[in-house]
Amino acid sequence: MARRGHVLRGTLCALLGGVSWGFSANCAEVLMGDYGVSVEWISCVRLACAAVFFAGLALARSRRALAGLATDRPALARVAGFALLGILLTQVSYLSAIRFAGAGPALLLEQLGLVLVMLFACVTAHRLPSVREGAGLAFALVGVVLIATQGDLGSLAMPPEGLAWGLVSAVALAFYNLMPVRPLARYGAIPVTALAMVMAAIASLVCFRPWEEAVSLPPAGWAVLAGIVVVGTVVAYLLFVQGIKDAGPVRAGMLGSVEPVSALVISALWLGTPVSGWDAAGAAAIVAMVCLIAQRPRRAATPVGEGATR
Numbered sequence: 001m002a003r004r005g006h007v008l009r010g011t012l013c014a015l016l017g018g019v020s021w022g023f024s025a026n027c028a029e030v031l032m033g034d035y036g037v038s039v040e041w042i043s044c045v046r047l048a049c050a051a052v053f054f055a056g057l058a059l060a061r062s063r064r065a066l067a068g069l070a071t072d073r074p075a076l077a078r079v080a081g082f083a084l085l086g087i088l089l090t091q092v093s094y095l096s097a098i099r100f101a102g103a104g105p106a107l108l109l110e111q112l113g114l115v116l117v118m119l120f121a122c123v124t125a126h127r128l129p130s131v132r133e134g135a136g137l138a139f140a141l142v143g144v145v146l147i148a149t150q151g152d153l154g155s156l157a158m159p160p161e162g163l164a165w166g167l168v169s170a171v172a173l174a175f176y177n178l179m180p181v182r183p184l185a186r187y188g189a190i191p192v193t194a195l196a197m198v199m200a201a202i203a204s205l206v207c208f209r210p211w212e213e214a215v216s217l218p219p220a221g222w223a224v225l226a227g228i229v230v231v232g233t234v235v236a237y238l239l240f241v242q243g244i245k246d247a248g249p250v251r252a253g254m255l256g257s258v259e260p261v262s263a264l265v266i267s268a269l270w271l272g273t274p275v276s277g278w279d280a281a282g283a284a285a286i287v288a289m290v291c292l293i294a295q296r297p298r299r300a301a302t303p304v305g306e307g308a309t310r
Contacts, residue, residue, distance in 0.1 A: 010246025014255035017240035022262030024232020025103035027224045032099045035221045039095040040208035049229045051201035058194035066191040075183045083199035086176035093169035101162025104264030105147050108286050109166025113173025115140045118293045136292035143285030150278040257290035
């Protein structure tokens with residue numbers, strides 16, 4: 001009975017973590033659409049706040065592992081790649097996709113990164129995709145076509161920039177999943193996430209110089225920004241980690257796929273964004289893809305840091 005209670009708690013936490021990421025995506029859409037805040041400014045503020053949070057968490061709970069990671073040059077190189085090609089590129093491309101295509105479609109396109117991870121695993125193992133993986137790939141392609149064309153194969157129903165940035169975010173998500181696997185296995189999620197967050201935050205500040213952008217937000221705007229930082233970073237991460245602990249990484253990873261669906265629903269209820277039948281069908285196809293290909297051993301090591309970048 002106690003075990004069942006833990007699994008139920010983990011299931012709820014993983015679901016709420018995914019919903020928190022979907023809510024955060026809609027907050028970003030509001031900041032960019034209603035208040036004219038740039039992708040670069042949001043990325044810098046989000047990453048800087050996340051870096052402070054995760055660094056404090058690592059110093060409080062994993063100081064020895066963090067010190068070991070800081071002196072391990074091969075692991076540091078992987079973490080640096082994770083920070084730049086995973087966290088920073090994911091953040092910028094995902095926010096850019098939201099700006100042009102909206103929160104729901106952008107997050108659905110990003111999920112295609114899992115297909116790239118699956119194909120990479122097949123190439124490195126010198127094997128063809130299994131029947132389950134092949135079906136997942138087919139569902140992914142169907143989902144993208146339905147969302148991008150709204151059933152009219154002769155035209156594109158979303159801005160080309162939205163589709164392009166969504167596909168870039170999928171590539172970035174693949175880097176995000178693949179690059180930190182070895183450091184995660186050796187040092188754990190908190191030290192790796194903390195150091196990568198600090199690296200990504202420093203790189204974003206150097207590249208984008210957010211202090212040069214004049215941002216003036218009303219109280220409602222600051223509340224929306226707080227939703228991105230608090231709900232979409234701190235709360236989502238803590239919920240998802242608890243979900244992994246109680247329900248297991250595979251189940252939690254699959255439940256986390258509620259993120260793009262929740263983004264569509266929240267966008268419709270909060271922002272009044274219309275959701276067509278084609279959107280719903282595409283979302284169902286991509287969630288089916290996640291369920292089909294998520295059950296891989298590698299997947300167990302990667303969801304732990306996801307909440308940091310959403």
